[in-house]
Amino acid sequence: MNEFFYTGLLQLADSPEQLAGVIAHETGHIAGGHLIRGREEMRNASAQAILGMVLAVAAGAASRNGQIAAAGMSGGQQIAERNFLGFSRSQEASADAAGMSFLDKAGISVRGMLEFFQKLAGQEMLPADRQAEYVQTHPLTQDRIENVRQHLEHSPLKDVKLDPKFYTMHDRMKAKLLGFLQPETALLRYTDKDPRLTARYARAIALYQTNQVGRALNLTDGFIIEDPDNPLFYELKGQILFENSRIEESVTNYKKANELLSNSSLLHEAYGHALLETKDPARLDLAIQQLLESNRLEDRVPVTWHLLASAWGRKAELAKDQQYDGMVSYALAEEAVARGADKEAGQLAERAMKVLPKGTPYWLRAQDIKLTTAPDADHPNDDEKHDKLKVGDRG
Ligand SMILES: [Zn+2]
Known part of the structure; x- marks a missing residue:
């Protein structure tokens, strides 16, 4: 349920600012105590820390099986459950106000929030069964859009843009999600004439998801040569190899990915799993160490x-x-x-x-x-x- 909610929402946002806007709004629901369990968590964490956490979840989206990395995140789950019922209009207004204040504190313009709401307003014209679930559970009114517009007009952050690196991350995230969740669509959208790295990344995932392993690995090798310090590329290669029973080679790639990015719970788990799968007693302790590290970073993954x-x-x-x-x-x-x-x-x-x-x-x-x-x-x-x-x- 929460997985569906997140992936759907992540695919709907066109820019990292829009994503930050919608996350800030959700955080506003948590802060406002619209979710029972959220209140306790809010007491122990600053709004910015929560915003950072959710952004990290967004960035790590679409793991091995196209699932969301932080399926165990209880806040997210609560949001999803609550969303199924829908929020009241007054809850929406207070979540917007809190969300805009989080964005101000984080130095992010509310322009993305405004754009996202305008996009949702367009969706309201569609018949109910074609609307994003989000629209039905967060009732949008003209007042809400107008409030955000007013806030933007008077904000010193009005024309501030996020660092370009977030745009790249966001592009990759969307490419990754589409490649995993809708590989056929990804192959149509990102054609083999498209030279961009993001496009080839999406194609590689989609090819591997549709059992075209050789072609997927060719592409993956290409962008590893081009950007040899990107852990995501070794992770993908490790995953393709692992799932095709090429365990030794997958170990090498997961090791490299972990060297480049040492604080990813998912990467430690994948590396530990691959080491375990070699059935080599000499590598058992290292496997255990990797799994413990994964649990230390994120301890609610069964x-x-x-x-x-x-x-x-x-x-x-x-x-x-x-x-x-x-x-x-x-x-x-x-x-x-x-x-x-x-x-x-x-x-x-x-x-x-x-x-x-x-x-x-x-x-x-x-x-x-x-x-x-x-x-x-x-x-x-x-x-x-x-x-x-x-x-x-x-x-
Ligand atoms: Zn809402």
């Missing part, structure tokens, strides 16, 4: 915990050390938490605690999970439980 459980399981076989069995149960407990399966998480955590030496870091984390998922635990509502868990397992 698949990463699952991979870590597999890696520790192999470690248990090789090292004949019972402690690793406890770590497997612990990792599976975390995976269950990330999936929202509280009961299962509690049982797995309990099993982990029986095996792990009492008081060690993983034992303590397992205890946190057990306490916060217990059915008789003293928590008045789900939100509080969620927050406690978040604090608890970062240790």
